[in-house]
Amino acid sequence: MNLIEVKNCYKVYNNGVTAIADLNLAIARGEFVFVIGASGSGKSTLIKMLYREEKPTNGKVFVGGINVAKLRNSKVFKLRRKLGIVFQDFKLLPKLTVYENVAFALEAIGLHSKEIRPKVIKALENVGLKDKMRSFPNQLSGGEQQRVCIARSIVNEPKLLICDEPTGNLDPDISREIVSILDKINKEFGTTIIMATHDRDIVNKMKKRVILLENGVLASDEKKGSYVVHESH
Amino acid sequence: MKAIRILIRGIRDAFKSVIRNFSLSTAAITCSSITLVLVAVAMIISYNVKNITSELEQELTIVVYMKETGTEEHIEEMKKNLDTMKESGNVADYKYKSKDEWKLEMKTYSDTFNTALEFLETNPLLDSFMVTVKDVSHLKETTEEIRKYESVSSADYGEGMAENLVIAFDVIEKVTIIIVLALVLVTAFLIGNTIKLTIFSRKNEIEIMRLVGASNISIRLPFLFEGLFLGILGSIIPILVTIYGYVLLYDHFNGYLFTQIIQLAEPFNFILYVSGLLLIIGAIIGMLGSYRAVRKYLKI
Numbered sequence: 124m125n126l127i128e129v130k131n132c133y134k135v136y137n138n139g140v141t142a143i144a145d146l147n148l149a150i151a152r153g154e155f156v157f158v159i160g161a162s163g164s165g166k167s168t169l170i171k172m173l174y175r176e177e178k179p180t181n182g183k184v185f186v187g188g189i190n191v192a193k194l195r196n197s198k199v200f201k202l203r204r205k206l207g208i209v210f211q212d213f214k215l216l217p218k219l220t221v222y223e224n225v226a227f228a229l230e231a232i233g234l235h236s237k238e239i240r241p242k243v244i245k246a247l248e249n250v251g252l253k254d255k256m257r258s259f260p261n262q263l264s265g266g267e268q269q270r271v272c273i274a275r276s277i278v279n280e281p282k283l284l285i286c287d288e289p290t291g292n293l294d295p296d297i298s299r300e301i302v303s304i305l306d307k308i309n310k311e312f313g314t315t316i317i318m319a320t321h322d323r324d325i326v327n328k329m330k331k332r333v334i335l336l337e338n339g340v341l342a343s344d345e346k347k348g349s350y351v352v353h354e355s356h
Numbered sequence: 357m358k359a360i361r362i363l364i365r366g367i368r369d370a371f372k373s374v375i376r377n378f379s380l381s382t383a384a385i386t387c388s389s390i391t392l393v394l395v396a397v398a399m400i401i402s403y404n405v406k407n408i409t410s411e412l413e414q415e416l417t418i419v420v421y422m423k424e425t426g427t428e429e430h431i432e433e434m435k436k437n438l439d440t441m442k443e444s445g446n447v448a449d450y451k452y453k454s455k456d457e458w459k460l461e462m463k464t465y466s467d468t469f470n471t472a473l474e475f476l477e478t479n480p481l482l483d484s485f486m487v488t489v490k491d492v493s494h495l496k497e498t499t500e501e502i503r504k505y506e507s508v509s510s511a512d513y514g515e516g517m518a519e520n521l522v523i524a525f526d527v528i529e530k531v532t533i534i535i536v537l538a539l540v541l542v543t544a545f546l547i548g549n550t551i552k553l554t555i556f557s558r559k560n561e562i563e564i565m566r567l568v569g570a571s572n573i574s575i576r577l578p579f580l581f582e583g584l585f586l587g588i589l590g591s592i593i594p595i596l597v598t599i600y601g602y603v604l605l606y607d608h609f610n611g612y613l614f615t616q617i618i619q620l621a622e623p624f625n626f627i628l629y630v631s632g633l634l635l636i637i638g639a640i641i642g643m644l645g646s647y648r649a650v651r652k653y654l655k656i
Contacts, residue, residue, distance in 0.1 A: 203569035
């Protein structure tokens with residue numbers, strides 16, 4: 124069964140820019156998918172629609188059976204609890220320790236501290252940061268900060284992990300390390316992973332499904348694809 | 357259980373935020389204290405004016421004199437008329453005073469009256485009624501209605517002065533109520549602004565809360581509690597000022613302001629009532645102010 128289904132989806136911003144045009148997509152449970160494309164191709168818009176930061180102008184976007192196009196603002200939290208989001212800029216709280224940053228995601232949804240502790244420790248173990256749980260973000264390297272962000276996004280054991288250019292701010296070695304952690308999460312827990320990226324090496328090396336967007340239109344969708352982007356400008 | 361945890365977390369975060377943003381909180385508390393003191397003063401004035409007006413209004417009576425030629429029957433008829441007006445008209449109550457009673461009363465005033473009245477063979481005074489009304493604003497109409505009866509010689513009230521006083525007090529009361537409402541709005545605005553600034557300082561935190569799936573209520577709650585705390589803290593000084601200030605004022609003037617006519621309202625339980633109202637106003641406008649800010653700036 125498909126975890127994500129995008130049907131005849133359009134997204135036109137208020138300024139008249141069409142970011143997505145007649146997009147049709149289906150992503151099954153447990154898949155690892157790269158979304159590639161030049162700047163302005165609609166990658167970020169697609170990613171943002173999946174966690175309902177943006178609403179499609181037309182068409183349907185189903186995530187785990189929820190049509191995000193019809194999801195009201197007040198119900199968005201129900202969707203977000205089912206997925207994890209990893210950002211390029213990590214979005215960590217500087218005044219909280221690594222442990223507190225990860226625990227924050229569970230506290231925010233009202234879990235008891237007794238339930239929180241084992242989940243946080245397990246998530247930190249999965250990204251190899253258990254020994255740094257008392258550190259503050261500014262005491263960590265960029266790669267470590269991104270691992271904290273991943274730990275926070277998987278602590279709630281989501282079925283879907285959405286990564287918006289997670290290696291955009293990292294050097295190639297660290298980027299490979301981050302992607303191998305994501306790959307491990309995908310294989311061990313069966314978490315579906317969608318990753319928007321510009322990183323040619325990683326896409327070519329991983330041999331995963333690659334979705335290419337060009338000017339908001341699906342240009343190609345290959346099972347074991349490689350990074351081929353026709354820069355439009 | 358989950359709801360209770362979210363509630364406790366909301367209260368805890370609100371406390372933290374009030375302390376963490378100490379200078380901002382102090383500014384909001386000071387501003388709301390000042391405006392609430394003004395609200396308290398306006399409330400005290402408004403209540404006292406109302407008190408004075410209602411006392412004055414109770415004093416207002418229509419004095420009705422019957423014609424000299426009037427008989428017992430006329431008086432009985434007038435009593436019946438006034439009874440009807442009491443049931444369906446503006447008459448609150450009336451007292452009958454016969455000319456003989458007047459004579460007896462006047463005799464006690466002075467010896468001159470006594471001698472003069474003794475000298476006369478007949479009683480020159482008139483039978484009368486003292487009529488009080490339900491609604492003072494219709495005093496004139498009621499008087500005119502009474503004048504229409506044939507057996508009535510004259511019906512009068514303190515025309516002019518009584519009306520002007522009532523109008524003046526009415527205006528003062530309305531103005532103070534408008535001032536109270538305006539000040540309440542100002543306080544709500546000030547607290548709302550402070551909350552807006554704390555929302556900005558916690559923007560990242562809120563964004564992450566939204567992204568990890570915190571419900572709207574659990575994001576809003578800390579800010580609503582923060583507004584509540586700021587409102588309550590802001591009402592403490594005005595409450596103390598009201599209690600001590602009013603008691604001092606009352607004692608200093610012995611319960612009267614300028615003349616014996618303007619009597620101040622008794623301090624207890626009046627000031628407790630005002631204090632309670634200040635606390636409630638502080639709490640509610642604190643919450644409302646922050647609710648408005650949260651709605652506008654959280655976009656949730």
